[in-house]
Amino acid sequence: MAEIQLAPLRSLGDFLLESARFQIPQVKDPDKWANRVLNNLLYYQTNYFLSALIMFLVIGLMHPVKMVLGFTAISVAFGGYVYCTNNQWRARQFKRNHPLVSVIIILAAGYLVVYMLGAVIVFMFGIAFPLLLILIHASLRMRSIKNKFTNKMEYVGLKRTPMGIILEGLGQEQEAGS
Numbered sequence: 001m002a003e004i005q006l007a008p009l010r011s012l013g014d015f016l017l018e019s020a021r022f023q024i025p026q027v028k029d030p031d032k033w034a035n036r037v038l039n040n041l042l043y044y045q046t047n048y049f050l051s052a053l054i055m056f057l058v059i060g061l062m063h064p065v066k067m068v069l070g071f072t073a074i075s076v077a078f079g080g081y082v083y084c085t086n087n088q089w090r091a092r093q094f095k096r097n098h099p100l101v102s103v104i105i106i107l108a109a110g111y112l113v114v115y116m117l118g119a120v121i122v123f124m125f126g127i128a129f130p131l132l133l134i135l136i137h138a139s140l141r142m143r144s145i146k147n148k149f150t151n152k153m154e155y156v157g158l159k160r161t162p163m164g165i166i167l168e169g170l171g172q173e174q175e176a177g178s
Contacts, residue, residue: 007161009046021142033139038172040138045163048138052130059126070123073116080109 025033041048060067084091095102113120 004160004162004165007043007046007163009050010044015044015047022140023142025139036141036143037135037138038167039143040141041134041167042161042163043143044138044141045161048134049162052134055130055133056126059122059129063122066119066122067126069116069119070121070126073113073120074123077113 025036027033
């Protein structure tokens with residue numbers, strides 16, 4: 001982790017305003033479009049992380065209770081899924097020994113999911129909306145010379161950044177930097 005460097009925060013003028021150039025990507029050439037997105041993700045990564053955090057917090061401030069309940073519902077559902085898949089024999093044994101309690105638990109869980117659906121949607125929107133805006137910006141923002149040079153440094157390995165590591169984990173390191 002010591003060799004990871006945080007990319008600099010790009011100016012608002014470079015990110016959105018005066019020197020920013022936007023163009024609809026060539027959807028007929030998906031490789032070129034993917035290259036633009038990957039390189040913009042690397043170049044503007046600190047701006048994207050900060051923007052996503054701000055949008056998540058704004059949505060959280062608008063609906064704080066729903067955000068907390070949505071996070072709790074998703075966490076409980078995920079935890080229950082992990083527990084049941086890791087302890088299948090216990091779950092089967094419990095269902096066999098206590099069929100009425102099992103049905104009541106399933107009905108209560110179904111009711112809770114339906115009751116909490118609004119909160120889950122708000123929480124998922126708080127995550128998905130910033131990601132959508134980042135994807136739109138990365139798709140529309142044309143690359144500059146500085147962007148290309150910085151991405152070459154990342155690609156060669158002279159500089160390791162959080163987004164570079166995320167893209168590498170997703171198997172996109174070969175495509176980035178072209």
